Amino acid sequence: MAAVPVSLAGSFQGSFAYFTIKDRLPQILTRVIDTLHRHKNEFFEEHGEKGIEAEKNTISILSKLRNELQTDKPLVPLDDKLPDVPLWNQYLEYQQNLLDGNEQPSWFQSPWLYVECYMYRRIHEALVHNPPIDDYDVFKEAKIESFFESQQAIIALCTYLQEHLKNIEDLDEKQLQEELFKLLQVSLWGNKCDLSISAGEDNSQKASPLKSLDNLKTFILVDDMESIWSLLINSKKRRTSIEVTRVDIVLDNAGYELITDLILADFLLSSKLVTEIHFHGKCIPWYVSDTTKQDFNWTIKQLQSANNRWMSRCGMNWEGSIKKGVLVYHDHIFWTLPHEFCSMAQVATDLYTELQKSHLIIFKGDLNYRKLTGDRKWEFTVPFHQALNKFHPAPLCSLRTLKSDVQVGLKPGQGEQFVTSEPDWMICGKYGVVQFDASL
Numbered sequence: 001m002a003a004v005p006v007s008l009a010g011s012f013q014g015s016f017a018y019f020t021i022k023d024r025l026p027q028i029l030t031r032v033i034d035t036l037h038r039h040k041n042e043f044f045e046e047h048g049e050k051g052i053e054a055e056k057n058t059i060s061i062l063s064k065l066r067n068e069l070q071t072d073k074p075l076v077p078l079d080d081k082l083p084d085v086p087l088w089n090q091y092l093e094y095q096q097n098l099l100d101g102n103e104q105p106s107w108f109q110s111p112w113l114y115v116e117c118y119m120y121r122r123i124h125e126a127l128v129h130n131p132p133i134d135d136y137d138v139f140k141e142a143k144i145e146s147f148f149e150s151q152q153a154i155i156a157l158c159t160y161l162q163e164h165l166k167n168i169e170d171l172d173e174k175q176l177q178e179e180l181f182k183l184l185q186v187s188l189w190g191n192k193c194d195l196s197i198s199a200g201e202d203n204s205q206k207a208s209p210l211k212s213l214d215n216l217k218t219f220i221l222v223d224d225m226e227s228i229w230s231l232l233i234n235s236k237k238r239r240t241s242i243e244v245t246r247v248d249i250v251l252d253n254a255g256y257e258l259i260t261d262l263i264l265a266d267f268l269l270s271s272k273l274v275t276e277i278h279f280h281g282k283c284i285p286w287y288v289s290d291t292t293k294q295d296f297n298w299t300i301k302q303l304q305s306a307n308n309r310w311m312s313r314c315g316m317n318w319e320g321s322i323k324k325g326v327l328v329y330h331d332h333i334f335w336t337l338p339h340e341f342c343s344m345a346q347v348a349t350d351l352y353t354e355l356q357k358s359h360l361i362i363f364k365g366d367l368n369y370r371k372l373t374g375d376r377k378w379e380f381t382v383p384f385h386q387a388l389n390k391f392h393p394a395p396l397c398s399l400r401t402l403k404s405d406v407q408v409g410l411k412p413g414q415g416e417q418f419v420t421s422e423p424d425w426m427i428c429g430k431y432g433v434v435q436f437d438a439s440l
């Protein structure tokens with residue numbers, strides 16, 4: 001196979017990577033500092049003087065971090081005690097070895113994917129070094145706010161699921177396929193709502209998600225929904241009563257997007273297209289809005305206790321599915337490492353083996369797409385399978401709105417047409433893909 005292309009990086013002046021490292025990441029750090037400031041009283045009430053001390057120390061570490069980033073300083077090894085530290089520090093060495101003897105990995109020179117992940121891990125390190133606020137999630141407030149901002153859309157989805165799909169057993173194949181396509185698209189467009197692209201500003205779903213699907217259809221650049229349908233319906237037909245059909249969903253953002261993923265999961269289970277859903281979330285706060293176990297549990301609880309009866313019914317059902325073991329939540333440190341997914345088999349063999357049990361893995365969102373394709377300067381027409389670079393644990397698909405400049409699997413001329421007519425087509429979140437790889 002031909003060598004892989006170079007990584008996107010801040011060294012490409014004027015690229016989205018450059019702009020992100022120069023402007024957006026410092027903005028995110030400033031917001032984190034501001035959040036800690038605003039919660040000073042809360043830290044005092046909970047932990048007394050020790051809380052205030054910890055808040056001050058964390059802020060000073062983060063201000064220093066922002067300065068390192070803005071002046072393109074060398075990346076330094078991590079030095080907390082968490083289990084992923086050796087892997088991070090080996091990765092730094094690996095990046096070092098890719099350079100000429102005198103150069104050192106740095107914010108603008110190293111791959112964008114690496115430095116951006118590294119920033120979030122350094123934010124976590126700053127907190128870990130400062131008990132008693134070491135388990136404080138600096139993005140929690142923004143995630144909670146975005147959940148409440150999307151209330152109407154969440155109600156619309158829960159109502160749809162409960163009312164419209166209560167006769168799901170009676171649907172014929174065509175109708176079942178239509179519902180699947182609808183909810184795949186809802187989950188795809190749910191990915192517009194991430195808080196990293198907006199540097200933490202409100203970016204929630206306000207319009208009715210089901211009504212807008214037809215209008216949005218033309219913005220799906222790669223549509224492999226038929227392949228997903230064939231895979232699922234064939235496996236349903238072949239399955240004996242003791243067999244399992246397992247779908248894994250590698251989650252992205254909490255808030256509205258997570259609800260769309262839960263709705264999709266519920267539909268897959270209640271239609272009996274699948275028998276088990278496995279969710280995968282992050283172990284630490286990540287890219288502002290990504291889902292952690294706390295976010296996941298909080299979301300289910302919120303739904304259960306909501307005033308709206310469809311919302312609370314969804315919450316109850318999902319809690320029930322979790323108890324029955326048909327809805328399973330996992331996390332793994334690999335998801336918050338800087339590695340491309342093609343190194344998962346070596347770096348996180350246990351996770352790779354777990355994913356091999358799946359009949360279909362759904363990767364949500366832009367960052368997962370970047371890691372699937374290695375965040376490299378691929379030609380638009382390179383097949384998705386090739387860009388995966390031997391990452392094939394099971395059949396997989398990506399549901400992703402385009403928010404960074406990597407895209408593969410397009411038809412000849414398809415990408416070029418946008419380059420002139422809509423220069424920001426790859427970063428504005430207006431376009432999406434449902435892109436499938438059959439694995440073998």
Ligand SMILES: O=P(O)(O)OC[C@@]1(O)O[C@H](CO)[C@@H](O)[C@@H]1O
Nearest residue numbers: 194196197365366367368403404
């Ligand atoms: O993975 P998500 O939530 O869809 O997007 C994450 C994201 O906002 O962060 C990066 C920019 O900082 C981009 O990869 C992408 O746009």
Ligand SMILES: [Mn+2]
Nearest residue numbers: 194252253287
């Ligand atoms: Mn995200």
